[in-house]
Amino acid sequence: MSDQSSSRPLSPHIQIYRWTLTMMLSILHRATGIALYAGSALLAWWLMATASGPEAYALVRDISGSWIGRLVLFGYSWALFHHMFGGVRHFIWDTGRGFDLKHVELIARSTAIAPLLLTGLAWVLGYMYLGTWS
Amino acid sequence: MSEMRTPLSRVRGLGSAKKGTEHFWLQRVTALANIPLTLFLVGALVVHAGADHATMAAFLGNPVVGVVMLLLVLSTCWHMRLGLQVVIEDYIHGEATKLAALVANNFFALIIGVACALAVLKLVVSQ
16 A cells, blocks of 8 residues: 555545446446456457367357356347447547436436347347257 | 747647547547447357357358458457556556556457457458
């Protein structure tokens, strides 16, 4: 920690404040960004395996098709949609709009809900297509 | 009051910095490009859920798909490099550690980008 005396007052940190949706979304935007950064290794693995041949691809398919693989991919897809909508929110702010409390809250709620709906839709469609290949 | 800046410098409005807005701007440009590109990727993965190797290789080997995938790799890797750079600069304060983290960030993004690009190129060329 710092060299300063511990008796000096500190500015309050996040645990002091009441949690708000906007605060949570701000943190989630960064968290999903970091998760997607790590997840890019999975994208590289999938592409490299497909380019390498049927054996390497079969391993990716088996692991991603397992329950833990599906769980990771489910989280991955939600993180992707969440970060995408968080980005759109920032685009709206970049134009100078949507800063009044009413719109901040409305955009925040949409940003929280829309990714959940799209993730659900993607997985429902995915399971429908899964039946066509196997 | 005397004006020390050149007229061109004032018109550009970048202050004293040479690349003051470059990071901000490129993060936005890549973010915008990422929207259609990642929607394409998610859609492609959804319709190929559980597909065998031949089907997947044939799909990724299509030149049009290859172009989209290469753009996706370029845009997302650039975007994630810029994004993590900000995270590192926010949380890592030791100069040596920060420098090492920033270099590692560049290496990681480049390795992922080159690996993905090479795989896509191989799939397209060997089609």
